[in-house]
Amino acid sequence: MSLSLTDETFTDDHPGMARLTRLAAVSVHASENKGDLYEYVSTHVGSIGLGEIAGIPGTILRRDDSGPCSGMVELTLQTSGRCYVRQDGREASLVPGDFAVVDTRLPYQLTFDTRFTCLVVAVTPQLLPLKPCALKSMTALRVPGHDGIGRLAAQFLKNIAQQATEQDLRNNHELASAVVSIVTAALTNQLDECSGETPAAHRASLLPRVKAYAEARLDDPHLNPADIARAQHISLRYLQKLFEAEGTTVSDWVRRHRLEHCRVDLVDPKNDAMSIAVIAARWGFLDSSYFSRIFKSTYGSTPREFRMAR
Structure with missing residues (x-):
């Protein structure tokens, strides 16, 4: 697998960065450890790419004329150091636990001012349950990882990355779907908090968060609609109306997803x-x-x- 590190230009005065360009120009499948060069480990979970990288201060830059790109939407979860993510006129400053997404089809910039480590999750845009305009509003949007659904999503991604080092998850598409759901929910929640929204938009953005919460707790035999509503700070009736709009009920949705995991x-x-x-x-x-x-x-x-x- 090769994430967008294959598509970018690296700029820095550090002598190791010239060698880094050559390393980044190949599809990396194994760990590299060459002093100041990036250490890069990549794998797949279903159709989602996972990469863990560590490196020195520098900038990853994609310009309009950078040529062919991976065409992926990539989430950067900072695990140490600091990263500045710039795209679509926004800038997100990430500290450990925070994450943000970039659309690699468009110009963007990642700047690391210290040695760093981060987890990169790569998803094809078609897998995201978002319209293009919605995705554009979420790029370079900082999702704090210290509380709320951002913390839940960050911990979930770290656990998946750890699990991927211990077993082969390349055919686990159900787990990939769960990753997409929880990441989308975290981004939507953060966008709501930053911009405010209409009641109709709130309903549309709330449902992915509700589903992500329930998906993460399907193994709890005592999970019930009242608990889900309470955790999301909404009434049970309002929760039921969210699922009625999709032609189902909360209980049916939970049961169907449990059955699919069993299958x-x-x-x-x-x-x-x-x-x-x-x-x-x-x-x-x-x-x-x-x-x-x-x-x-x-x-x-x-x-x-x-x-x-x-």
């Missing part, structure tokens, strides 16, 4: 030694009979039949 786990060979009851409980289904019944009504076969048919 994926049942066909995953690494879970062959795990009983169906344990897999069901892992996603909040404590009643095996109930789980078997709704699984069959959803997928047309019992969990055991489904697993054997794999």
